[in-house]
Amino acid sequence: MFEKLYSPVEKLKLAAFNNLFVKREDLIDPYISGNKWRKLKYILAKAEAEHKNHLITFGGAYSNHLVATAAAASRSGLKSTAFVRGEKVTNEMLLLCKLFGMDLIFTERESYKDKFALFEKHFKFDVNAYFIDEGGASTEAVTGCSEIVDELTDVYDHIFCAAGTGTTAAGLLDGIVKNNLKTKLHVIPVLKNGNFIKAEIVKYVPNTENLILHTDYHFGGYAKTTPELFKFIKDFTANTGLLIDPVYTAKMFYAVFDLQRNKTIKSDDKILAIHTGGLLGIFGMKDKF
The missing domain is CATH 3.40.50.1100 (Rossmann fold)
Structure with a gap:
């Protein structure tokens, strides 16, 4: 890809x-636009090297990073899930995420601040889960x-x-x-x-x-x-x-x-x-x- x-x-x-x-x-x-392509290139390579097939990431309701991750996952035969900051909404960006097969977990803002805690709470026992920070920072x-x-x-x-x-x-x-x-x-x-x-x-x-x-x-x-x-x-x-x-x-x-x-x-x-x-x-x- x-x-x-x-x-x-x-x-x-x-x-x-x-x-x-x-x-x-x-x-x-x-969809995997600009710096999002650059960021995900080696993130996905590392996930593959670690035999992880479920990408878990974070972003706001209009996050380009979420769309990019969803698109990259679907093209690579991977699952993807995103914690979405704030109340449950519907918009063009999240529609694209869903079409690319991404599961969305809407998260109130206080809980969202501790991303590792969210990851542990929901995916601690998922051996295939791979943590990707907000915006792909890594x-x-x-x-x-x-x-x-x-x-x-x-x-x-x-x-x-x-x-x-x-x-x-x-x-x-x-x-x-x-x-x-x-x-x-x-x-x-x-x-x-x-x-x-x-x-x-x-x-x-x-x-x-x-x-x-x-x-x-x-x-x-x-x-x-x-x-x-x-x-x-x-x-x-x-x-x-x-x-x-x-x-x-x-x-x-x-x-x-x-x-x-x-x-x-x-x-x-x-x-x-x-x-x-x-x-x-x-x-x-x-x-x-």
């Missing part, structure tokens, strides 16, 4: 930038995401990515460090008070010399938005033909534009933005467009 990869680098033609490129991770797969996921940098044929002054757990960012930083690049990695946390992301990255990659964290582009917090962000999405997509989502990639691209306006980065600098996919998240905010 993870043998074929299509993730080209494309140049965006925008008046404000001479050298803005995007790595189209969103084109890898419609050493295996970092290894998969580091290959994004390994694939690059050009060198960039700056690489930008959005961050929820920091796993993708850790992988990108690992790729930069191991390839001895001088590239600066700009990480855009999509949550309020996103400084914790650095500590999460350091768990995997202690060398943060090339890391720059921008914590002012969360637009209110995780899955929070503003009219300004929605206007940016509509203008950006109309001008580039590139779809972006309100939760992750829109906030990252907004940061790129704002930092260029503020002269933090120069218009002539060679910039690579990582499009991490997750476009199904648009459905969670369809009424706002």
Whole structure:
């Protein structure tokens, strides 16, 4: 399942930038999209090596990770179960999960905080059960995401990515460090008070010399938005033909534009933005467009 990869680098033609490129991770797969493909690649390999055939994971009701895990499991002949944070709901994302054969366990928010306890309570005696953390956070996921940098044929002054757990960012930083690049990695946390992301990255990659964290582009917090962000999405997509989502990639691209306006980065600098996919998240905010 993870043998074929299509993730080209494309140049965006925008008046404000001479050298803005995007790595189209969103084109890898419609359901195992972008960084989710990268994260699951070695997670599934480890599950297979341990002879586990039941993937157990966690996420919110609009989680791209849940859809990706469900799709990956079905294509690999595996079972999958997800603990879904919050009250029982029905939406487009969870419909896809069910169609891919995933069982859903809706979990009240307080219990959801202790994921290992949930796993132990429900699957302690299931010898085939394999724990996958929320968002796929793991050493295996970092290894998969580091290959994004390994694939690059050009060198960039700056690489930008959005961050929820920091796993993708850790992988990108690992790729930069191991390839001895001088590239600066700009990480855009999509949550309020996103400084914790650095500590999460350091768990995997202690060398943060090339890391720059921008914590002012969360637009209110995780899955929070503003009219300004929605206007940016509509203008950006109309001008580039590139779809972006309100939760992750829109906030990252907004940061790129704002930092260029503020002269933090120069218009002539060679910039690579990582499009991490997750476009199904648009459905969670369809009424706002």
